[in-house]
Amino acid sequence: MKNNTKPLEQAENELRLAMVAKKCWRCGCFQTTVNTLKDFSAITETLGELLSEAQNLFETKRYDCLGCDVCWPAVAQNMAAEVDPAIAEGEHCATQEPETRDGWPPLPGDYQVLRFQAPVAVCTLNSDQLIDEIKNSPIEGLSIIGGLHTENLGIEHLIRNVLANPHIRYLIICGEDTRKAIGHLPGQSLVALSEHGVNENMRIIEAKGKRPMLKNIPLEYVEAFRKQVRIINQIGEVDVTLLQSLIIRTASNDPGTFAGALKDIISVSVEKADEPGRLKLDPAGYFVVMPDRTQQQLVVEHYSNRGILNRIFTADNAAALYTHIIKHEFISRLDHAAYLGRELARAEQTLLSGETYSQDRAPGEL
Numbered sequence: 001m002k003n004n005t006k007p008l009e010q011a012e013n014e015l016r017l018a019m020v021a022k023k024c025w026r027c028g029c030f031q032t033t034v035n036t037l038k039d040f041s042a043i044t045e046t047l048g049e050l051l052s053e054a055q056n057l058f059e060t061k062r063y064d065c066l067g068c069d070v071c072w073p074a075v076a077q078n079m080a081a082e083v084d085p086a087i088a089e090g091e092h093c094a095t096q097e098p099e100t101r102d103g104w105p106p107l108p109g110d111y112q113v114l115r116f117q118a119p120v121a122v123c124t125l126n127s128d129q130l131i132d133e134i135k136n137s138p139i140e141g142l143s144i145i146g147g148l149h150t151e152n153l154g155i156e157h158l159i160r161n162v163l164a165n166p167h168i169r170y171l172i173i174c175g176e177d178t179r180k181a182i183g184h185l186p187g188q189s190l191v192a193l194s195e196h197g198v199n200e201n202m203r204i205i206e207a208k209g210k211r212p213m214l215k216n217i218p219l220e221y222v223e224a225f226r227k228q229v230r231i232i233n234q235i236g237e238v239d240v241t242l243l244q245s246l247i248i249r250t251a252s253n254d255p256g257t258f259a260g261a262l263k264d265i266i267s268v269s270v271e272k273a274d275e276p277g278r279l280k281l282d283p284a285g286y287f288v289v290m291p292d293r294t295q296q297q298l299v300v301e302h303y304s305n306r307g308i309l310n311r312i313f314t315a316d317n318a319a320a321l322y323t324h325i326i327k328h329e330f331i332s333r334l335d336h337a338a339y340l341g342r343e344l345a346r347a348e349q350t351l352l353s354g355e356t357y358s359q360d361r362a363p364g365e366l
């Protein structure tokens with residue numbers, strides 16, 4: 001017969017640590033875990049009184065999960081699950097329905113966005129330092145890069161963010177997979193999800209983490225994710241150069257936008273731009289742009305709309321000129337500012353190349 005004494009003792013120790021930490025009293029993880037454990041007679045027979053004491057400590061909830069590196073209630077629930085495995089599938093920390101926002105990615109998180117229309121996403125698991133190291137040099141084909149710390153809410157967020165972008169066709173998983181104290185294994189769980197899917201309780205089949213439950217997303221999302229994205233398993237890999245070249249190689253095999261995308265969750269549409277319509281004069285005046293080859297600089301003359309020269313600006317680069325002109329309010333229309341920026345960039349290029357420059361007229365009909 002199985003001896004439950006040790007896991008129950010460990011669960012008690014962890015709960016007591018949470019009970020003396022005020023931060024836990026107002027945390028969703030603590031409150032949800034205690035309430036969950038109260039539902040299981042295998043636990044209440046021994047820890048019933050302790051759980052009632054814990055409930056008496058509850059304060060108005062201020063946060064769902066504070067994200068502590070070691071969460072005592074989470075460890076306690078893991079221990080309790082060794083007594084009754086059904087406890088692992090009960091409510092626990094950080095499984096609340098996430099709030100989406102407009103735009104992409106729809107869910108906020110620990111990641112960096114590089115380009116929407118690119119085919120590769122990278123998940124660095126618990127190796128957060130890889131995010132900056134990998135994206136520091138521009139990599140064509142990289143869409144988004146971020147960490148993943150839990151195999152439940154974290155994977156749900158990842159699925160929603162990926163489904164909202166049908167251009168993503170590959171997910172490279174790299175970095176370290178575990179935070180041992182809590183027992184999350186998000187990387188292994190993600191690979192298992194891709195290979196085996198979920199069971200009827202939305203538990204990831206073959207996932208080895210403590211709580212691989214996807215409770216806040218429909219099965220349809222899980223299946224679409226498995227079809228859209230091919231997982232490239234590099235769990236444990238932290239070599240930045242190797243990962244960068246893997247991203248480039250992977251992107252070169254882009255199969256194109258996912259045809260089976262769930263249209264209602266794609267958060268960004270591509271709009272075809274209209275041709276310029278009527279051109280409106282800027283009340284602040286107009287500019288004449290020219291490269292000065294003898295001085296190797298750019299010159300901008302500013303005129304009022306009555307044709308009177310007001311100022312002359314010079315600089316050896318376009319950026320200095322347009323920031324100065326905007327700062328001192330010699331321009332008042334956005335379309336005019338865009339036009340000036342384009343002309344300055346063209347003139348700067350001819351300074352470098354030696355080609356002839358002639359100023360284009362602003363687009364649109366007066």
Ligand code: SF4
Binds near residue numbers: 028030071
């Ligand atoms: S995350 Fe866990 S350890 Fe941190 S405050 Fe919440 S219950 Fe306590």
